[in-house]
Amino acid sequence: MSKPLLTILIVLFVLGIGTVSAAETKDEQFLLSEDTYKALNQAQELMEKESYPQAQQQLNNLLDKVEKGSYEQAVVLQTLGFLYSSLEQYKKATDTFQRALDLDALPKDVTHTLRYNLAQLLIADGQYKKGIPLMEEWLSAEKKPDNTVYVLLASAYYQIENFSKAADRINIAIKNDKTPKEDWYRLLLSSYLSLKHYKSAINVLEVLITRYPDKKVYWEQLSALYMQQNKEFTSLAVKMLAKRLDLTEPKTLVNLSDMYRYLAVPFKAGQLLEQGMQQKVIPRNYDNLNKLADSWLAARENQRAAETLNVMITMDNTGESHLKLSQIYIRTEQWGKVVDTLSSAINKLKGNKLGQTHLMLGTAYYHLDNLEQAKDQFIKAAAFDAQKKQAGQWLQHINSLLEKKDEPAA
Numbered sequence: 001m002s003k004p005l006l007t008i009l010i011v012l013f014v015l016g017i018g019t020v021s022a023a024e025t026k027d028e029q030f031l032l033s034e035d036t037y038k039a040l041n042q043a044q045e046l047m048e049k050e051s052y053p054q055a056q057q058q059l060n061n062l063l064d065k066v067e068k069g070s071y072e073q074a075v076v077l078q079t080l081g082f083l084y085s086s087l088e089q090y091k092k093a094t095d096t097f098q099r100a101l102d103l104d105a106l107p108k109d110v111t112h113t114l115r116y117n118l119a120q121l122l123i124a125d126g127q128y129k130k131g132i133p134l135m136e137e138w139l140s141a142e143k144k145p146d147n148t149v150y151v152l153l154a155s156a157y158y159q160i161e162n163f164s165k166a167a168d169r170i171n172i173a174i175k176n177d178k179t180p181k182e183d184w185y186r187l188l189l190s191s192y193l194s195l196k197h198y199k200s201a202i203n204v205l206e207v208l209i210t211r212y213p214d215k216k217v218y219w220e221q222l223s224a225l226y227m228q229q230n231k232e233f234t235s236l237a238v239k240m241l242a243k244r245l246d247l248t249e250p251k252t253l254v255n256l257s258d259m260y261r262y263l264a265v266p267f268k269a270g271q272l273l274e275q276g277m278q279q280k281v282i283p284r285n286y287d288n289l290n291k292l293a294d295s296w297l298a299a300r301e302n303q304r305a306a307e308t309l310n311v312m313i314t315m316d317n318t319g320e321s322h323l324k325l326s327q328i329y330i331r332t333e334q335w336g337k338v339v340d341t342l343s344s345a346i347n348k349l350k351g352n353k354l355g356q357t358h359l360m361l362g363t364a365y366y367h368l369d370n371l372e373q374a375k376d377q378f379i380k381a382a383a384f385d386a387q388k389k390q391a392g393q394w395l396q397h398i399n400s401l402l403e404k405k406d407e408p409a410a
Contacts, residue, residue, distance in 0.1 A: 036062065036072050040079060052087055059083065074105040078114060090125040094118060112141060120152070128156045147176045154187055167191040167200075182212065189221075198225055206268070210275040210282075213252055234263055253282055257291060266298035286315045293324060302328050313341075319348030319357075326360055338364035355384025359391055371398055371405075 122131030276282030322345030362377035
């Protein structure tokens, strides 16, 4: 432990305790006697000067004088624990901190922080089975834990081969951080592989590939996992893709997503493209967004596809994106949105696609119970060969409804 950090800790845990806690307690149970306070202050000064043998002697002498089981004994033990920590005598430090905690004589906030320090020391000293429960206890009572706690716990769980807990804790760390570290993903990957959760491991590798496309080891591991799952063709395709293309080029990842769509795994294609765009490895241009929308459409991820297409229509002068978006709205029976989307694209489309637009608009108006508008759109659609038959059937049906509507009531 560095000298500045040691000084801060002692100031917080020795000199500050009496004044803070006395205000909170009527019986002044957390106040130090004047003699104890002076002796602790002298020990602190010796520790700041790195005169550790003298400080240790002072604290041991003081330990013999204070009342057994008292608040003063807990504070002296705590200070002695910090001294052992600074000397890197971690076994003595953990034993001493534990004795201080066992007295149950310190204020709640001090006990809480001391529990954290002890848990850290135990884990750092390789005493995982003692340190993990203590850190979990601290975590359950901490309102705003630092993200590094989850990483520390994940590493500790991995050391005792509790891979499920390791994956759980490192997943939390990854979600909490805007820029998760590569090592965290590697720990998550190792945990999933140890659990034989190969599908989850593949997902982690795809994230690693989007973040570090030039590291061939991740491509090789991905290929090996597909082979392990008896997906020989996919395994070979990944391997060949890594071999033939420049792994620093965004095109590599785009081609990998194309391969997933070709192999009828559109959801993975969408995930890969989305991750690549989020990490700014794959350009967020019209062509790549179009691939992303097609992936979500093929995977029946209507909401994700609609979100992507809504971005695309601002870049699209052809009306193609409007058509795809309207097909989603028809599929989900959002007829008002069909009308709004296609009305803004009708001047952009030509040929059979224009005929398709009139047919879709007619269908939307029909479901909105606007028969006259529907009839008008179906008449326009009937002028196109590809839509002539279907539009004619719709017109017969609508004319029949309009005739019934015009008949006088009996």
